Amino acid sequence: MEALDLARLQFAVTGGIHFLFVVLTLGLAPLVAIIHTRWARSGRALDLRMTRFWGQIYVINYALGIVTGLVMEFQFGLSWSGLSHYAGDVFGAPLAMETLVAFFLESTFLGLWIFGWGRLPKWLHVACIWLVTATAYASAFFIMLANSFLQNPAGAVVKGDRMELVDFGAMLTNKALIFSFPHVIGAGLFTGGMVLVGASAYRLRRRSEETEFFTGSMRVGVVMASIGISLTVAFGYGQFGGVQEGKFNGAAGVPLGLMMEGGNLFSFVVLFFMLPLIRSLPRRRWAHPLLMALTPLPFVLAILGWLAREVGRQPWMIWERLTVADALSPGLTTGMITTSLIGFTVVLGLLAVTDYVLIARAVRRGPRDLALGAADDQCAPALSL
Amino acid sequence: MELIWFAVFALLLAGYFALEGFDLGVGLLMPVLGRTQEGRDRMVAAMAPFVLAGEVWLVALAGTLFGVYPALEGEILFGLYPLVVAMLLGWVVRDAGLWFRRRLDGAAWRRFWDLMIALGSLTLSFGWGLALYAVAAGPGVSPLHPVGLLLGALVTGLFAWHGWTFLGRRPPGAAGVPRPGRDLLVSGALAALPAVVVLAGGAPYLLEHSAPSSTLSVLSVMVLPFAPVMVAAQVWVWRTFHPGKGTDRIPSFF
Known part of the structure; x- marks a missing residue:
């Protein structure tokens, strides 16, 4: 393969792994915030344990979102310096806002939330997780803003051999953005809801002693998944009004078709089976293997969606302005990109597998001896300082 | 406006050296001071609440580089390709070590990730010295020049010392000897010094390559x-x- 193909593969692999974890973060952050708020109001022990258990799943998942995100950010300069040379004056602005405002605050508040158990006043602690959620959504917005500019370069003109930002308002109201952003948010809520449903089904099927805990969790998950899939499908179809002609005629048609078929089918299962049975579903043990089997599918659909959007853009980096071949860093050799591709793929791949094993173990272990929010009196010996 | 954004850029780089420097320093010191598992647990626990708030300074710095100096972003990162890849992998492995080390019980698991924290911190600290030299020396110069190596050792030493003064602020017996907070300010300022010197030297070049005012206006309205x-x-x-x-x-x- 040539350097161009390898550089594209590297971006697809790191971006794919990144989004697998980000899509769950986008769903779990508001869920944890809601449950945490419920505990702050009710003071019930069950709500506290739910906050700590799902919070711990959220935080384990978050780790991979961060480390893959670091690689994504620097890859623009490593592999695609032609992009920043040609359109950095436009494309750089949303990326700067994402890192400088949104992620900066998200990471700071997340540190306060994780380490603030037992140290922050109750409502300030709740405020932290809501701020984490808000800034995570702001991050997603700026990334979608940057991506939508590549899909449809609104608000910028070509001046000489570079693009210049002339109308930030047009960039914000980009037709490639206004439906795709809620579509992605819906997919996140749907994924987070289905992870609650699948993990609860696993625990309930095993007749674990935590029936009340996982019954409640499954119901919350079903509600969230229903809201999520409705948003995703509605704003998914809404996007077709703004798509350039011929975008999905080529290779991008395959993932697009699969995603749409899968999404439609899934929405029927969620809205006409899971939601009507929400009261009794936790007791219907025959349904639990099905719910567990469905859990990985939102992740697959999310990746298919990204494949359709990004492959559909080819061969353009910026639609009808800059090709990916011209965006490649001049002088990037096959040797350089091969070495970094192997390094990033092996390290991030191993870490991703490790992270999923850790999440699976946390689910199997259930809500006991949780490290998140442990006070010195209730901590398991293995975890104490 | 170029001046404001240069100040933001400079503050982020210096802030990263001062605030993440001690986290990396603690990581460097783990094999040295943390001979026992309990000792290493205490060291990690001391820095843990500050790591997330410290490393974002570099994430923000890279974003600012893209937004404010787009013409230089590709040039600098691509010019240091192998070094940037190595530093990124070091950073990833260090972070993974912190997030993963307590997620399973078992001595070998935690020992492995503690080693990864130390190796990742070393790669990042030494890499920063090399990167500062290469950026100051200009394009086409290998960072593996004797001066670059010397600067790598210097930054590593400064970070380790900064980490040591940070640990000293903990209660007696936690780690090291108790030290007053003023020492931490001094070691933080010294840790940031190499970055400040390079920034001062590169200021005219950076200012010259700022993004056009239309981009900077949008950034100012959205960020400031x-x-x-x-x-x-x-x-x-x-x-x-x-x-x-x-x-x-x-x-x-x-």
Whole structure:
């Protein structure tokens, strides 16, 4: 393969792994915030344990979102310096806002939330997780803003051999953005809801002693998944009004078709089976293997969606302005990109597998001896300082 | 406006060296001072609440590089390709070590990730010295020049010392000898010094390559209103996790 193909593969692999974890973060952050708020109001022990258990799943998942995100950010300069040379004056602005405002605050508040158990006043602690959620959504917005500019370069003109930002308002109201952003948010809520449903089904099927805990969790998950899939499908179809002609005629048609078929089918299962049975579903043990089997599918659909959007853009980096071949860093050799591709793929791949094993173990272990929010009196010996 | 954004860029780089420098320093010192598992647990617990708020300074710096100096972003990162890849992998492995080390019980698991934290911190610290030299020397110069190696050793040493003074602020017996907070300010300032010197030398070049004013205006309108919130959030972290508050009794998540 040539350097161009390898550089594209590297971006697809790191971006794919990144989004697998980000899509769950986008769903779990508001869920944890809601449950945490419920505990702050009710003071019930069950709500506290739910906050700590799902919070711990959220935080384990978050780790991979961060480390893959670091690689994504620097890859623009490593592999695609032609992009920043040609359109950095436009494309750089949303990326700067994402890192400088949104992620900066998200990471700071997340540190306060994780380490603030037992140290922050109750409502300030709740405020932290809501701020984490808000800034995570702001991050997603700026990334979608940057991506939508590549899909449809609104608000910028070509001046000489570079693009210049002339109308930030047009960039914000980009037709490639206004439906795709809620579509992605819906997919996140749907994924987070289905992870609650699948993990609860696993625990309930095993007749674990935590029936009340996982019954409640499954119901919350079903509600969230229903809201999520409705948003995703509605704003998914809404996007077709703004798509350039011929975008999905080529290779991008395959993932697009699969995603749409899968999404439609899934929405029927969620809205006409899971939601009507929400009261009794936790007791219907025959349904639990099905719910567990469905859990990985939102992740697959999310990746298919990204494949359709990004492959559909080819061969353009910026639609009808800059090709990916011209965006490649001049002088990037096959040797350089091969070495970094192997390094990033092996390290991030191993870490991703490790992270999923850790999440699976946390689910199997259930809500006991949780490290998140442990006070010195209730901590398991293995975890104490 | 170019000056304001240069100040933001400079503050982020210097802030990263001062605030993440001690986290990397603690990581460097783990094999040296943390001979026992309990000792290493204490060291990680001491820095843990500050890591997330510290490393974002570099994430923000890279974003600012893209937004404010797009013409230089590709040039600098691509020019240092192997070094940037190595530093990224070091950073990834260090972070993974922090997030993963307590997620399973078992001595070997934790020992492995503690080693990864130390190796990742070393790659990043030494890499920063090399990167500063290469950026200052200009394009086409290999960072593996004797001066670059010397600077790598210097930055590593400064970070380790900064980490040591940070650990010294913990209660007696936690790690090291108790030291006053003033020492931490001094070691932080010295840790940031190499970055400040390079920034001072490169200021005219950076200013010359700023993004056009239309881009900077949008950035200013969108970002600068949040600056007080960002400062407040960082201050909040330092007030909440101040070692004098007896909070060290609570077990650490990392």
